[in-house]
Amino acid sequence: MKNKTDTPLTEDFDTQTLQINVGPQHPATHGVFRMDLTLDGETVVRLKPVMGYLHRNHEQIAENMTYAASMPYTDRLDYFNSMSNNFGYALAVEKLAGIEVPERADYIRVILAELTRIVNHISVIGFLLNDLGAFFTPLTYAFREREKILDLFEEIAGSRMMCNYFRFGGVKRDLPPGLLERIRTMMDVFPRFLDEFEALLTDNDILCLRCQNVGVLGRELALNAGLSGPMLRASGLGYDIRKVDRYSIYGRFDFKVPVGSKGDVYDRYYVRVLEMRESLKILDQALRQIPSSGDIISRKAAPFLKAPRNFKPPVGEAYGRVESPKGELGFYVVSDGSPQPWRYHVRAPSLINLTVLEDLCIGHKLADAMVILGSIDIVLGEVDH
Amino acid sequence: MIFGAGILKGMLVTLRSFVNSYFKKPDQGGLFTVEYPEKRLVAKERFRNFPFLVYDEKPEDPRCVACDICAKECPPKCITIVRDADAEGRPLKKPALFDIDLSVCMNCGICEEACPFDAIFMDHEFEIAGTERHQSLLYHKEDLLKSNGYFRQIRPSDAALIDARRKEAEDKKKAALKPAAPPEKKE
Amino acid sequence: MAKKESRLGVILAHAPNVSAIDEGLKSELSKKGVVVTTLNHLYNWGRSSSIWPMQFGLACCAIEMIATACARYDMARFGAELFRASPRQSDLMIVAGTVTKKMAPQVVRLYNQMPEPKYCITMGACAIAGGPFIDGYNVLRGIDRYIPVDVHLPGCPPRPEALLHGLMQLQKKIESQEIEKTAWYQKGLKREYPVPEFGPRGLIPKFNPEVWQPRAKDNRKERYGEPILIGKKIKAPDLDAETLRRASGGPAK
Amino acid sequence: MRTEEIRDHLQSLDSSLRLRIVLESLLVENPEDLARAVRALKSSPRLKIDFLSSVTAADYLDFLETVYHFYSVELRIGPVVLRARTRRDDPKIPSLCGLFRSAELQEREAYDMFGIRFEGHPDLRRLFMWDNFEGWPLRKDYVQEDSDVLESQDLAWLEKNSIHVSQELKTRALDLQARGLRADAQRPAAEGPANSGAP
16 A cells, blocks of 8 residues: 555556466356466466366276276266267277277267267357356257257266267167157257357357457467367368268268358357258268168177176277367277276367467457357366366 | 347347247247156156166065176276175175165166176166265165066166066076986986 | 165254244144244245355266256256355355365365355265266365265266255255354354365375264275276286287287 | 388488387387477478377386377378387487477376476476376376375374364374385285286
8 A cells, every 4th residue: 555655646657467367166267277367457468277177087097997997987078078989989999909880880879979069069159158248048048959969868878968878899779769760850950949049149249249350260370289170170171080080980971061261269159050050961861871770789899798807909009089079089099908908098179279278368358268268168077187 | 230130139039939938848949947856857768877786576685696797897896795605604696795885886887787697777766865975875785675676667678678588598497407307307 | 675764864864943833823824824934944944945056167067067057957946046156155065076186175265265154065976985086196085075065966977856856955954954053153163174285195184084084994995995906017018019920910919 | 101101201301210110100219309200290292291189108117108199181191100218217208399389288298197308398397286296197106195094294284273183093194104104005905917927
């Protein structure tokens, strides 16, 4: 107080930067993420992400377990899309052990992975709007639709979020009778909802003002920083692992890869909306093509369903990657010929997408930093694994 | 475009949604809420929460033979089994102690998959909340045992399959025993 | 089954708050439009039907918590939809998700910052005891090592209905409290729990013995040890030898 | 392209590189050369590697190893896998941050878990664990604490905060201290080693 009264007001203000801490408990950080911010007035001049508040030792635990026992743990990596996490892990181990997947199982996998993508994108947009200040209305709409898909998951796999449904060489059980029709009904309702959602948001002036030209990410930086998924595509690079690797049976489907032009928050939002529409297209084709019966697990892998302990892949290493809704989700597994992996590593897209957070936020206002973080779409379970 | 048109369009959506909630069916955009304690969602057959043990006739004779497979395969190792023994100390084919620590269980359903004796299944009950965790969330054999009738009730189609399979296996066993009987008589 | 019922008795061990007014008279009067109540009842009714939880999610269970607040399950029916971002404005902390050792000091600090009367629900196996991640080097085995917990809610994650059930248990507990006896109107109340510090391998202290004591007999630990290992690994895979083997087309080992 | 072709191609670009094939990857025999090898990959017109997907490390008991997965987004080639080995007692690997920003967080993660020092990394700190955490948790010889047994530093802290400790816990902690031990998590003795036998 004394200092303030001593300095006359006519003198030039000696401004200082302000250091603030956002998180780990903060409503806008999507969990327990922490940002060390330095502000000049309201403008961000430095930002350091601090993580590890949800470091659950996934890799250590997986290295101490049988291969199959890590499957339920992968659900908890990115807890919005357990099915795609299962998919990535199953692909890596199948590569390691040389297991083929029967056709019907492949179709089931693709259908579920695309449903997961819809679940993820719809909730992400809900959360993004939450960060923008449209508190809860879009999120409630989004979660209403999400619940309908989760009902399907529960019917198929037995759990709303932690599905644990994929197995090496196939899936755990066949689909319950009549399920494909129910997916169809869901698909009939969903585009209408999506139109409604877009009417609510896409042309909304506030959304446009807050999102356009905010957090612009250039193509070169996006590529160099290892970004993937909607983040990379919003920056103008149509790189989709479903198209590039054609893993599983994605080569059979006709779909487009939406690409943004500017790489700002609005593009990232809109790419996700378009991706949901493409997912519906894939779903539609998959539902038409799926064989009505057939094996759901390969003959070679079927005995290990009952005895996961006997599953011992030969010595070697494998890297399996899928296009998870967040980006490139990779699993790196090294086998030493025993029932548990020697090394198990997750290439977490959420973590690597955070590399550019500082570059995106510098020069913007503090409130925009929240929106940019929301548009990167992180899930802390995956960031910290 | 006039500024604010987008907002008005959005408002229209919320208004429509409000009106729809009174006149439409839940899955068509109507009132979606399930008023939980009074009304409940129909439990999906495959829904899995915590494991339970099945017995056929008496709770004293569970299907479980204490083979320890589920305990070994359980990813977070929440199951502890001690095999029962008779008076002379010979091991019996049933558990003396079967504990599941609900505060560790991750509802993955691997015990159900790995069990070769159809003895452990995932329950639908989720209304478990305790004020204390060391005792009330450690379920013993007595708390876990439930009848096959209960299993049929919560998962009718799975139970039908498993019952048929068990009956077939039993018939086969009987059939295998029968030819063995006549030679004995001859002697 | 008899045992089961007795167990449920243990779980719901909140004594009902017996009213001083005769129940028959009360219902008689209420039919005539006269509502009679005691101060305790009124006070507890108000508190239990407007619990403000803290907006505080840690992991997977937080998503189910949000789902509970959304349209399908609608926590607002219990008066608990007002998720406050500040601990200063909330009555209830729902610890939804894995508490890691790095996060635990913050959770304790948040609990300390909440005003009395305050309650805590641990939602999900991880918050109760570490859950599936119990063997991790950075996972705290239950937040009840540092702060008292009122309701434990098992499941991984618990269904939204289960959270509502847990909330109803908490309401029952609140309804069983009496103004004269409640701790937060007494003198000398110490409800600040010391915040643990980071040590070289974990938190110091490992638990607060005034709040929590280790299990007398821990079957799991005795049987499996920790961390769980199916077998101890002492020999690394030799990838060079494997390369040579593949190149020469030798038999797999 | 097959691994042999990539090796020959890289060596034609930079003849001093010593590369060895391990499974389907290229081992950079001298870890100092790693940055040069990556630069060659980046500049190669036939590969045009522009995307570093994953950086990770592994502990092979005799040495530590880092593994890199590269892709070419432009030519849709990949993965090209590089690996480098380093000593266990003083692990050092040149950082790739200057060439690929995506290595930034992943190298910090590998440092946090394995203690590999990436030379030239602009901000090499622990990523997940706190700063005064000791040890490298994903190395195979890491021993974690027994979280149910108090140690002497816990007792000192509890005393400072005037929290009552039961005699039983106290004697156990003092006993450990007298014997100069830490409360280590015990591994089960019952189950035998999984791969201890013949190679």
